[in-house]
Amino acid sequence: MEAETLSVVNYWLAASLFLIGLYGILARPHLVRKLMAMNILQVAVIVFFIILGYKSDATPPIVRQGDETPIARNYINPLPHTLMLTAIVVSVSTTGVALALLIRIHRRFGTLDESELIEKLK
Amino acid sequence: MEHTPILIVLVPLTSALLIPFLAMGGGRFARAGLLFATAGSLLSSILALRASLEGEVLSYHVGGWPPPWGIEIVIDPLSGVMATLVSFLAVLAAFYSGPYLSGWTARRTGTFCSLFALLVTGLQGIVVTGDLFNLYVFLEISSISAYALLSSGGSKSVVAVFRYLLIGTVAASFYLIGVGYLYAMTGTLNMADMAARLPETSDSPVIVVAVSFIVIGLAIKAALFPLHGWLPDTYTYAPGPVIGFVAAVMTKVSAYALYRILFYVFVAGTGPREPLLLLGWASVIAVVAGSLMALAQKDVQRMLAYSSIGQMGYIMLGIAIGTPLALTGALLHVVNHAVMKGCLFMVVNGVQWRLGVFRVRDFAGMGRRLPLTMAAFTVAALSMIGLPPTAGFFSKYYLALAALESGYIPFLAALILSSLLGAVYFFRVLEKVYLSPENVEKTRDTSELPLPMLAPILTLAVLVLLLGVFNQTVVTELIQPGLPS
Amino acid sequence: MQQLLQRIAWLPFVAAAAILFYAARDLPTMADPNAPASTHVSPRYIESALEETGASNMVTAVLADYRAYDTLGETVVILTAGLACLLVLGAFTPARSGPTEKEAMPYEFGSDIVDATSRLLIPFIILFALYVVVHGHTSPGGGFQGGAICAAAIILVRLVRGRAPGLKLLPTYTVAIGSIGVLVYTGTGLVSLFFEKNFLDYSGLPLPFHGGHLREMGSLSVETGVFITVTAVMVLIFDVLTMGSEE
Numbered sequence: 001m002e003a004e005t006l007s008v009v010n011y012w013l014a015a016s017l018f019l020i021g022l023y024g025i026l027a028r029p030h031l032v033r034k035l036m037a038m039n040i041l042q043v044a045v046i047v048f049f050i051i052l053g054y055k056s057d058a059t060p061p062i063v064r065q066g067d068e069t070p071i072a073r074n075y076i077n078p079l080p081h082t083l084m085l086t087a088i089v090v091s092v093s094t095t096g097v098a099l100a101l102l103i104r105i106h107r108r109f110g111t112l113d114e115s116e117l118i119e120k121l122k
Numbered sequence: 123m124e125h126t127p128i129l130i131v132l133v134p135l136t137s138a139l140l141i142p143f144l145a146m147g148g149g150r151f152a153r154a155g156l157l158f159a160t161a162g163s164l165l166s167s168i169l170a171l172r173a174s175l176e177g178e179v180l181s182y183h184v185g186g187w188p189p190p191w192g193i194e195i196v197i198d199p200l201s202g203v204m205a206t207l208v209s210f211l212a213v214l215a216a217f218y219s220g221p222y223l224s225g226w227t228a229r230r231t232g233t234f235c236s237l238f239a240l241l242v243t244g245l246q247g248i249v250v251t252g253d254l255f256n257l258y259v260f261l262e263i264s265s266i267s268a269y270a271l272l273s274s275g276g277s278k279s280v281v282a283v284f285r286y287l288l289i290g291t292v293a294a295s296f297y298l299i300g301v302g303y304l305y306a307m308t309g310t311l312n313m314a315d316m317a318a319r320l321p322e323t324s325d326s327p328v329i330v331v332a333v334s335f336i337v338i339g340l341a342i343k344a345a346l347f348p349l350h351g352w353l354p355d356t357y358t359y360a361p362g363p364v365i366g367f368v369a370a371v372m373t374k375v376s377a378y379a380l381y382r383i384l385f386y387v388f389v390a391g392t393g394p395r396e397p398l399l400l401l402g403w404a405s406v407i408a409v410v411a412g413s414l415m416a417l418a419q420k421d422v423q424r425m426l427a428y429s430s431i432g433q434m435g436y437i438m439l440g441i442a443i444g445t446p447l448a449l450t451g452a453l454l455h456v457v458n459h460a461v462m463k464g465c466l467f468m469v470v471n472g473v474q475w476r477l478g479v480f481r482v483r484d485f486a487g488m489g490r491r492l493p494l495t496m497a498a499f500t501v502a503a504l505s506m507i508g509l510p511p512t513a514g515f516f517s518k519y520y521l522a523l524a525a526l527e528s529g530y531i532p533f534l535a536a537l538i539l540s541s542l543l544g545a546v547y548f549f550r551v552l553e554k555v556y557l558s559p560e561n562v563e564k565t566r567d568t569s570e571l572p573l574p575m576l577a578p579i580l581t582l583a584v585l586v587l588l589l590g591v592f593n594q595t596v597v598t599e600l601i602q603p604g605l606p607s
Numbered sequence: 608m609q610q611l612l613q614r615i616a617w618l619p620f621v622a623a624a625a626i627l628f629y630a631a632r633d634l635p636t637m638a639d640p641n642a643p644a645s646t647h648v649s650p651r652y653i654e655s656a657l658e659e660t661g662a663s664n665m666v667t668a669v670l671a672d673y674r675a676y677d678t679l680g681e682t683v684v685i686l687t688a689g690l691a692c693l694l695v696l697g698a699f700t701p702a703r704s705g706p707t708e709k710e711a712m713p714y715e716f717g718s719d720i721v722d723a724t725s726r727l728l729i730p731f732i733i734l735f736a737l738y739v740v741v742h743g744h745t746s747p748g749g750g751f752q753g754g755a756i757c758a759a760a761i762i763l764v765r766l767v768r769g770r771a772p773g774l775k776l777l778p779t780y781t782v783a784i785g786s787i788g789v790l791v792y793t794g795t796g797l798v799s800l801f802f803e804k805n806f807l808d809y810s811g812l813p814l815p816f817h818g819g820h821l822r823e824m825g826s827l828s829v830e831t832g833v834f835i836t837v838t839a840v841m842v843l844i845f846d847v848l849t850m851g852s853e854e
Contacts, residue, residue: 015624021295070656077645139790184676190647306643307634
């Protein structure tokens with residue numbers, strides 16, 4: 001496959017993941033599923049950034065032993081990886097807080113289904 | 123002195139870390155820590171603002187790395203004013219939270235105060251940063267602490283906040299993917315550097331997509347209609363001291379971030395008008411819809427929440443028109459609305475805290491019962507309607523002038539219509555407050571609010587008047603230096 | 608209103624789909640070494656990281672040094688999440704309304720085999736966590752990864768042995784330990800403030816090293832802070848989510 005097509009397919013994969021997440025949040029009635037969809041959405045962003053960092057014929061961004069003068073061409077871009085480490089941590093934290101909220105909701109209302117919940121809130 | 127820009131963020135951050143230890147000595151110490159955090163941030167903000175008004179833009183290189191490799195903190199008059207506004211309201215909210223927290227255990231108070239200080243840290247971090255990804259990190263700090271604080275108001279608030287969390291995370295992801303597109307096209311994350319490199323690629327559709335994603339993401343955070351879905355429930359069930367602060371500044375900080383990115387990174391003032399016009403129409407709908415929905419509410423706090431949606435429309439409208447006059451109006455309205463909405467929410471929550479009532483009809487006769495509080499409410503309400511000489515009149519005046527000058531007559535019509543609607547729903551409350559007989563049972567404690575609650579409310583009410591009377595000085599000294607050149 | 612909104616919910620979805628797929632064609636070709644992302648800012652990270660920061664792992668160099676302020680924010684996000692879980696679920700003292708060991712850990716998980724195996728494994732997991740932190744400068748790893756591994760070891764103890772005989776880290780302590788971790792981070796930054804350098808500029812640290820080595824020590828100290836916070840808060844969140852509430 002030529003590089004252009006491969007590139008577009010990769011971007012489309014990230015976009016599809018993003019859309020799966022968005023769809024889940026908009027359409028699924030169960031709150032836990034919404035939360036899982038939210039995680040997929042965040043993973044999509046992470047995948048997208050990692051794609052941006054890749055270079056053909058380059059190695060991971062760790063200076064090889066004996067390489068006195070590293071050249072940018074030989075290593076992949078470390079910046080997106082760093083940024084996504086942050087994004088992963090944010091994703092974990094948000095999930096933790098969301099789970100805590102869900103436990104509170106379940107203790108109080110005994111259900112995590114959105115329509116039942118709306119019914120009970122009235 | 124040279125370190126004041128970082129101290130704006132560092133003081134509340136370090137205090138937030140120390141508050142769990144202070145709380146081991148008792149809740150009082152935790153509250154003192156919170157006061158120190160917010161006051162320290164206010165002091166640094168004022169110092170930084172003063173330095174930036176003398177004409178130099180303070181640029182602080184964190185870690186000693188020059189941008190675009192390191193992260194830059196930028197204090198120009200615009201971010202200086204915003205930082206001062208945020209920390210000023212934070213100080214008042216910290217005072218206000220005193221009576222509210224008095225029944226809590228020391229540990230819970232400690233957690234609450236620590237999260238509040240982290241919320242201030244996050245908002246200040248957004249305001250002062252000059253880096254797009256750094257903005258995302260602080261956006262998340264402020265969001266996560268806000269989720270926790272807003273959900274401490276009972277089980278209904280937990281459901282509302284869970285929805286807010288989902289929508290807020292979607293918004294942040296939209297923002298982040300927009301930043302990713304920009305990074306792919308320019309290779310940088312620094313705002314100033316990106317502004318310099320964007321003209322090379324500005325024809326690409328990718329830039330348009332990046333702008334739309336960033337605008338949508340931040341518009342969700344700023345609760346621009348029709349992306350406001352999370353706001354009414356979250357605000358209605360939120361606990362008092364939190365909502366007074368969050369409603370006053372949190373959506374504004376998102377609007378500020380949007381303004382900063384549109385006008386300092388994309389330099390929207392020079393480009394084609396059409397994309398901004400789309401935002402303008404959305405804002406017009408927001409202005410009208412927010413006011414109409416506020417009119418339909420029986421719960422005062424929910425009424426204020428919908429009114430906030432309308433008011434965010436004003437600010438976005440100013441950004442969308444984009445002329446210097448309109449931006450002056452928008453920025454002035456950011457300040458004014460923060461002050462008056464903070465005051466209104468604090469009053470309503472004070473009433474709810476003291477008397478346990480929240481519906482419009484329960485406010486009957488409140489004018490005799492809580493005269494000072496209701497006087498503050500009246501001033502802030504008049505300002506929301508936009509009567510001179512209160513602050514609200516002048517920002518609306520600038521926005522109306524700008525709409526007229528640029529020939530957007532429908533925008534002007536929306537402004538006038540929403541002011542009329544605002545008059546209707548606020549006078550409905552004021553009529554109850556001053557003209558109806560009392561109907562709350564006599565047994566409840568009906569004296570004025572305690573001083574820690576009353577003082578912030580009155581300060582804000584006086585500030586509403588001062589901002590109105592000295593509005594010319596405020597505009598020329600503080601707002602206009604912050605406009606993009 | 609609610610129904611109307613639900614009926615048009617697919618609209619933003621389709622709009623997002625359209626623009627995402629449309630824009631993909633105009634993004635720089637993937638893996639192109641001449642794309643702006645690879646030629647503008649990142650070359651300095653690749654070519655000078657070893658010399659300037661002493662870390663041969665460039666990701667660590669960017670994370671703990673060039674963009675250390677971001678990483679501070681990220682560590683604060685974790686701590687915020689821990690505090691948020693505490694405020695939301697209000698779990699503080701198992702002694703007060705006392706969920707017993709059974710209630711705290713309602714699912715039977717342990718058995719003799721699991722117990723014996725975990726006793727063998729856990730010391731090595733913790734050792735590996737420390738290795739990952741210390742070697743983060745020369746190989747994949749760092750404070751976050753090490754912290755997550757160490758927290759996994761502690762959570763494994765919790766799962767196998769129940770709360771009472773495990774490491775007795777109550778939420779009160781873990782939240783304090785988490786704060787100490789971030790304090791180590793900001794403290795490192797503040798020290799350079801006192802030596803007339805900018806916040807987090809490790810070249811101001813009063814240590815007997817020079818150039819890259821000095822900065823390496825600074826980022827190591829920062830990574831230690833991150834390690835402490837991540838370990839503590841991950842355990843905290845696990846505990847809070849599995850415990851009964853204070854109210």
